Amino acid sequence: MQTRWENETTPGIRIGEITFGNPALKGHTCPIIELSGAEAGPRLCVMAGIHINEASSIAAAIAIAGDFDPRHFRGTLSIIPIVSTHNIFKYTAVSPPSGDRDLHWSYPGNPQGTFNDCLADALINEWAANADVLVDMHGGDLDERMARYVVIQSTGDPEFDARAEAAAACFDTPLVVALHASAMNEPGRCCTALAARRRIALVSEAGDFGMADPDSIAWHRNGIRELAALLGMTGGNVREPRAQQYLDQYEWITSPESGIVEKAFKPGDWIEEGACIGIVTDHYGREKAAIRAPQAGYVMMQKSLQFAPRGFWIGAVARPRG
Ligand SMILES: [Zn+2]
Structure with missing residues (x-):
């Protein structure tokens, strides 16, 4: 250097x-x-x-x-x-x-x-x-x-x-x-x-x-x-x-389907495992799938994108230790 x-x-x-x-x-x-x-x-x-x-x-x-x-x-x-x-x-x-x-x-x-x-x-x-x-x-x-x-x-x-x-x-x-x-x-x-x-x-x-x-x-x-x-x-x-709370598992939130992502979570929110935290719709507003929390924890970040392919990351959630 x-x-x-x-x-x-x-x-x-x-x-x-x-x-x-x-x-x-x-x-x-x-x-x-x-x-x-x-x-x-x-x-x-x-x-x-x-x-x-x-x-x-x-x-x-x-x-x-x-x-x-x-x-x-x-x-x-x-x-x-x-x-x-x-x-x-x-x-x-x-x-x-x-x-x-x-x-x-x-x-x-x-x-x-x-x-x-x-x-x-x-x-x-x-x-x-x-x-x-x-x-x-x-x-x-x-x-x-x-x-x-x-x-x-x-x-x-x-x-x-x-x-x-x-x-x-x-x-x-x-x-x-x-x-x-x-x-x-x-x-x-x-x-x-x-x-x-x-x-x-x-x-x-x-x-x-x-x-x-x-x-x-x-x-x-x-x-x-x-x-x-x-x-x-x-x-x-x-x-x-x-x-401070220590969070030891950091997981991505992903879109379960390709389509328009309507998110009902934001950074700092607490979400329960499996909770519905949004939906994916088609281009006519019809629901294709529910977005489920992959684990309980705090939402650490959220992606702004409106269109997401299946499996794409749209946020992250971190779970408290223990
Ligand atoms: Zn960075």
């Missing part, structure tokens, strides 16, 4: 561009913003723009360095606000983890694999290699409406899981997807890959429909501010831990 730094924008905050040594990533550059505190301390890495349309998370990542005073900061805050620069102007949408897996589901990656495998590998093994915590910010592709939540990976190791849960509690939400330890056997989100090495990463999700909205931007930024305080990087107060 190489970084070409420009001049400091303000004392302690520099900007630049990073490139990676893997030949498969030749020509791929990412902007980087790095805040170096007056004292040595932890390294907090924050990335966004894995999914190029998730505007609130990108806007938050661009802004967060300005939330801190380098003179009263310990350690380093390193930010890649736009990872998937190759998708700028392409409006490439998030893809489900099955099938044509996108970068979000490709960790730990593979330096000999596809472009996404190589980029996943470079992000966690080069740029974030020494990160005390890695935050991967997301939120609401062009066709997605999200609940606000955090994803962490549970391991069954109580000491590690408690630290990951403390990091999640920095984000203002009652909903934490704490993926079941069995997920660690598969490629997945960055939090899954790093947890297998007993290192902490979390995914923050807030935003809707590719719009940069002030509340979602503030939600991501506040989470990072509290996380920096928790890590002892600022003199800020560490909040009392929030009451």
Whole structure:
């Protein structure tokens, strides 16, 4: 990995561009913003723009360095606000983890694999290699409406899981997807890959429909501010831990038939297993099938699409642990 730094924008905050040594990533550059505190301390890495349309998370990542005073900061805050620069102007949408897996589901990656495998590998093994915590910010592709939540990976190791849960509690939400330890056997989100090495990463999700909205931007930024305080990087107060629910099974809601999808669920709703949460109709409004909840839990996200082929994902539901 190489970084070409420009001049400091303000004392302690520099900007630049990073490139990676893997030949498969030749020509791929990412902007980087790095805040170096007056004292040595932890390294907090924050990335966004894995999914190029998730505007609130990108806007938050661009802004967060300005939330801190380098003179009263310990350690380093390193930010890649736009990872998937190759998708700028392409409006490439998030893809489900099955099938044509996108970068979000490709960790730990593979330096000999596809472009996404190589980029996943470079992000966690080069740029974030020494990160005390890695935050991967997301939120609401062009066709997605999200609940606000955090994803962490549970391991069954109580000491590690408690630290990951403390990091999640920095984000203002009652909903934490704490993926079941069995997920660690598969490629997945960055939090899954790093947890297998007993290192902490979390995914923050807030935003809707590719719009940069002030509340979602503030939600991501506040989470990072509290996380920096928790890590002892600022003199800020560490909040009392929030009451959070841990959800360990994340399932897709899919369309049972091809047709027009009429959804009767929205992010944050509680739904019971098997409950009717909408219908699919034909082009004359006649019901073809009921949409059933695949499991009990909270609706985490909803797709906006009106027409769905059979089996297509139209939302996600996460079930509480235990
Ligand atoms: Zn995303």
